[in-house]
Amino acid sequence: MKDPSSLLFIFDFISRQGESVLIDSTIDPVALTIQLIIIVLGLVFSALFSGAEVAFFSVINQQDLLIDQDTKGSKDRMIAKMLAYPRRLLATILICNTFANIVASVLAAVVAGNIVASFGLSEVFIYTLEVVVLTFMILILSEITPKVIAINNPLKSARQISSFIYVLFKLLTPLSSLIANSTLSLEERLPKPDSKMTSEDIMTMAEVSEQEGSIRSDEREIIENVIEFGTTTVREIMTSRVNIVAISTDDSLNEVLQLIREKGLSRMPIYDGDLDNILGVIHSKDVLPYINSDIERTTINWRTIARKALFVPSTKKVDDLLRDFQQEKTHIALVVDEYGGTEGLITLDDILEEIVGEISDEYDEVEESLYTKFKSGVYIFDAKIDLDDMEDILHTELTAEDDEYETLGGLVYHLTERIPNVGERVYYEGLELTIHSVKNNRVKKLRVKVQERPKS
Structure with missing residues (x-):
């Protein structure tokens, strides 16, 4: 090895090998052209499938617009058939889109490798550049742009691409069905999320919507009233005992008619002795047949025309009372305390006002300010x-x-x-x-x- 001629031979061998490697690693222009064409086609097909995904699944809620013209009937029928199996359609589009992206990515890596081998550039630099450029192209050209175009006119986009997607939908049926069924089975086995929207969340959303102008203040109040409706008790909205307008069994027809005129009430409880002994409810319309009689001399047994009264505890929830009103077909209930004494009175109007606010008609007197x-x-x-x-x-x-x-x-x-x-x-x-x-x-x-x- 110390012989100079031997060293010259080794250097000459290495130099020859370097020349052969340089010659072998020269880029083939034909192969490079084919690879670039395939990369472009991969990006184009990826864009096509991305746009198709948005177009078809935007049309899924507008199927009433399909088959509205004879010239587009066949395409609309194909769209309708595919939308009948949304999981299979989504699997088909994703399979094709993923394949197109993989092909483009692999060939881009091959081209980058050839460039490194041919020009002796830094592998880190070339592959980093390849990843950045390819990612940018896939995002801009194959994802964002086609989806924006498709979402602006989804029905038109779906019709334009329906034939091509329908062919793939049929060809890939076995694979897409397997994937769709697998995802469905996996979804059934996954634990269901425990997080639920609370009433506080809904009220917060209503407040934010009001601030943004999406809903009016009265609409927000109704939403909040409905949420709080189930927690409101009868005691909170009833008319207290001292404010109850009632009829005594000893009252004359003239006294009852005068009370009806003054108060303008359509229903009033009737009692014997005191309000703790409610016998029923008198309807104003039941008194009308006696209005043309001799009022001063006519005597009526109020018990005979009194209707059955509904008694409820003061702790009863208002939403439960509303269902009772619907079942009993009545608009009024007497509220009793734990000892059975009359504590108050509540009507259907009181319940509705708890949701929509004060209800007045043209016969109501102007309410005295409190x-x-x-x-x-x-x-x-x-x-x-x-x-x-x-x-x-x-x-x-x-x-x-x-x-x-x-x-x-x-x-x-x-x-x-x-x-x-x-x-x-x-x-x-x-x-x-x-x-x-x-x-x-x-x-x-x-x-x-x-x-x-x-x-x-």
Whole structure:
């Protein structure tokens, strides 16, 4: 090995081998052209299948537009046949699209390898460049662009490509059916997601939709009312005992007719002695046959025309009561407490107003305002105002979920634990509540001033 002639022989051999490798690795222009053509065809077919996927599955909800013209009837029938098996159609399109992308990717790698071998460039650089360029071309040319074109006019795109896809749909039936059935079987075995949309999620969506202008504020309120409907109890929306308009068995026909005229009610409970002894419900229309008689002398046994009353506990949910109204075919129910005494009254209108808001007709009198605001910032509230409405007026929190009272009067009784005197003051949640008037041992009105509670 130390002989100079031997070293010359080795160097000459290596140089000859390098020349032969260089010659062997020279790019064949014909082969390169064929490879590039196949890569382009792979990208074109990939774009075709990507557009077909969007077009067909956009038309799936517009099948009523198919076969609307004789010239397009055959294509529409092919589209309808394929859409009858959506899983098979999707499997067919994905198989073909995946095959086209694989062919383009493999040949692109071969071309990149030839370039590396021929010009001695860095393998990392060439293959990185190949991946970046091919990814960009597949995304832009074979995915995004055809899908945008197809989604703009899916029916037209589906008709243009229907014949070609239909042939593949038939040829690949065994393979596409196997894949479709396998995915269906796998889907059945996968655990079902436990996450469910809660009522809070729906209310949040409604608020966001209102802010974006998708729905109006009254529509959002209806959505929220429907969600809260199932948790609302009868006690929360009933007419309290002290406000019940009822007929006594001792009332004369003239007194009943006068009550109907004054109150404009179509249904009123009838009692014997006191409201704890409700006998039934009198309908105003049942009194009409007696209106032309001698009112002063006519005596009616109200028990004979009274209809059966529906009695419900105050803790009953409003949605359950609505079903009771539907089953019993009635519009009114008497609310009783745990001892069987009459606690209040509730009608179908009360339930509907809980969903859609206040319902009035042309015969309703203008409702008396339950509060008055003075320039000084002082309010005069009726004791029967609902605390939820008072919260909206004063923009403050006054209630909790476990509260057993619903009105301002109930709050005052809860705080004082007795019947308060006129002029007496109570402080609660930054409010100064002053008893304005009391009638028949019942608080009627309160003076309310928003201020910080004085420090003791």
